[in-house]
Amino acid sequence: MDRRILLRNLLLGIPTSYLFPSMFSSCTKTDLLEGSDFKGSVIIVGAGAAGIYAAQLLKNRGIDVTVLEASTRIGGRILADDSFAGIPLELGAEEIHGKNSLFYDLVNFCFPDRLLPEQGEDAYWFENQLRSETFILENSDLQGAGQTLFQINDSFGSYPGSDMTVLQYLTEFPVEDRFMEIANALIANEYGTSLNRMGMFALREAEAQYSSGLDGFFLREGSVWDIFEKAFPEAIDAVLLNQVVNKIDATGLKVAVTTSGNQTYSADRVLITVPITILQEGFITMLPALPADKLAAIQSINMGNGMKIMLRFSSPIWTEETGSIVGGVVIPEYWVTTKGKGTTAHVLTAFVMGEKAEALNGLSEQQIREAILTELQLMHPDEDVVGKCIGILVKNWADEPFIKGAYSFPNPESTGQREILARPEQGKIFFAGEATNFNGHLATVHGAMESGFRACKEILES
Numbered sequence: 001m002d003r004r005i006l007l008r009n010l011l012l013g014i015p016t017s018y019l020f021p022s023m024f025s026s027c028t029k030t031d032l033l034e035g036s037d038f039k040g041s042v043i044i045v046g047a048g049a050a051g052i053y054a055a056q057l058l059k060n061r062g063i064d065v066t067v068l069e070a071s072t073r074i075g076g077r078i079l080a081d082d083s084f085a086g087i088p089l090e091l092g093a094e095e096i097h098g099k100n101s102l103f104y105d106l107v108n109f110c111f112p113d114r115l116l117p118e119q120g121e122d123a124y125w126f127e128n129q130l131r132s133e134t135f136i137l138e139n140s141d142l143q144g145a146g147q148t149l150f151q152i153n154d155s156f157g158s159y160p161g162s163d164m165t166v167l168q169y170l171t172e173f174p175v176e177d178r179f180m181e182i183a184n185a186l187i188a189n190e191y192g193t194s195l196n197r198m199g200m201f202a203l204r205e206a207e208a209q210y211s212s213g214l215d216g217f218f219l220r221e222g223s224v225w226d227i228f229e230k231a232f233p234e235a236i237d238a239v240l241l242n243q244v245v246n247k248i249d250a251t252g253l254k255v256a257v258t259t260s261g262n263q264t265y266s267a268d269r270v271l272i273t274v275p276i277t278i279l280q281e282g283f284i285t286m287l288p289a290l291p292a293d294k295l296a297a298i299q300s301i302n303m304g305n306g307m308k309i310m311l312r313f314s315s316p317i318w319t320e321e322t323g324s325i326v327g328g329v330v331i332p333e334y335w336v337t338t339k340g341k342g343t344t345a346h347v348l349t350a351f352v353m354g355e356k357a358e359a360l361n362g363l364s365e366q367q368i369r370e371a372i373l374t375e376l377q378l379m380h381p382d383e384d385v386v387g388k389c390i391g392i393l394v395k396n397w398a399d400e401p402f403i404k405g406a407y408s409f410p411n412p413e414s415t416g417q418r419e420i421l422a423r424p425e426q427g428k429i430f431f432a433g434e435a436t437n438f439n440g441h442l443a444t445v446h447g448a449m450e451s452g453f454r455a456c457k458e459i460l461e462s
């Protein structure tokens with residue numbers, strides 16, 4: 001997730017209610033609650049960012065931890081491809097959001113030289129031409145319409161009106177139709193959805209609390225997974241793969257966790273970190289049944305389709321200055337993934353979420369390639385876009401059987417529900433994962449880690 005619009009909020013000084021403390025005193029040492037007496041065992045379901053970080057925190061305190069992961073690999077929505085372009089390309093999480101973030105801290109301790117500030121400038125696809133931000137903001141023919149859009153983006157965290165979808169709000173404001181694709185890219189695509197699926201109150205709830213900071217960073221070399229592998233070795237050792245949990249029984253003294261292979265594990269506490277989609281489909285039977293408000297919270301938080309498509313070119317079709325291209329009809333956001341990474345490969349990432357991702361869902365790789373290259377050719381009329389494209393790699397997160405989408409987003413029904421989702425049940429069942437983050441950091445790696453931290457505190461205090 002890219003937080004371009006949110007950075008503006010912070011520049012305007014919108015209050016942040018939650019600052020996460022720095023907890024890394026080295027790459028491999030993290031400190032947690034002082035003085036807890038909890039000596040029991042814990043099963044963690046899911047080995048993504050939340051589950052792995054929580055497992056390491058508990059391991060650091062000598063607690064017996066087992067992590068049960070359904071798939072054949074650790075990392076969940078952290079996944080890199082090493083073969084397409086000769087450098088790791090992030091198919092899931094990529095950007096490090098702000099310096100006031102657990103994940104920034106971690107990278108800074110483990111691999112400080114790898115922090116690469118966001119590269120290049122945004123180009124906007126506007127009225128069939130690529131335009132600079134200065135053009136959008138300052139062109140007198142636009143009579144401030146571009147500024148209006150950016151000002152609206154700046155003010156979601158203090159929105160005073162009634163609840164409606166973000167599309168309704170923009171239409172009523174009004175934001176001119178010709179800016180809607182840019183608005184969709186800047187606001188909705190980055191949140192993993194489309195404008196008509198986001199709610200103003202839910203968006204306000206997230207943005208008013210977002211506190212991780214102004215700067216965006218990428219990794220100059222290596223991958224997000226490398227950081228986890230280096231920092232959390234004991235947690236990774238505690239993972240059992242191919243363990244598809246389908247039942248959690250908390251009716252006895254211990255919690256019994258059963259897998260589809262009919263293996264049963266027991267522990268004093270269980271921490272569930274699976275994506276919201278997996279909870280929604282009721283794949284995991286809970287005994288006793290979860291309370292009605294928890295079940296309602298689970299159903300109220302949406303997570304949509306999302307794809308990352310890597311396009312490799314023999315030489316750049318973009319200009320020296322280009323960092324991102326914003327506002328495409330097929331693909332709302334493209335960025336030059338290889339910029340600043342000391343490689344001779346030229347890769348453009350196409351990032352598409354929500355309705356636009358659904359539109360590509362049933363297409364073959366060849367059809368997706370054609371749709372994207374047609375759009376890029378329109379944007380770069382003087383380049384031989386098709387001739388220069390030497391490869392495509394499609395990652396469709398809806399196809400991941402134990403993830404089923406990209407990340408949760410602020411849909412109207414989700415307002416106030418994340419805290420209920422995160423609440424422990426019966427003193428034995430705990431919840432973490434990006435969708436449980438109610439401090440404005442949903443849909444991020446550091447938000448998932450924060451949720452793991454919160455759940456560990458709850459376990460230690462239980």
Ligand SMILES: Cc1cc2nc3c(=O)[nH]c(=O)nc-3n(C[C@H](O)[C@H](O)[C@H](O)COP(=O)(O)OP(=O)(O)OC[C@H]3O[C@@H](n4cnc5c(N)ncnc54)[C@H](O)[C@@H]3O)c2cc1C
Binds near residue numbers: 050076274397433444
């Ligand atoms: C395309 C894309 C781009 C992104 N870009 C960024 C970015 O730039 N910056 C950023 O900070 N974040 C980004 N994110 C979001 C970030 O990746 C996630 O918020 C974070 O990784 C989620 O971690 P998690 O632990 O909550 O969930 P997950 O990583 O999904 O982990 C949950 C785990 O549970 C497992 N599981 C599911 N069901 C079961 C079961 N029944 N039994 C056992 N295990 C089960 C899954 O296999 C999975 O491994 C992006 C995500 C995507 C998809």
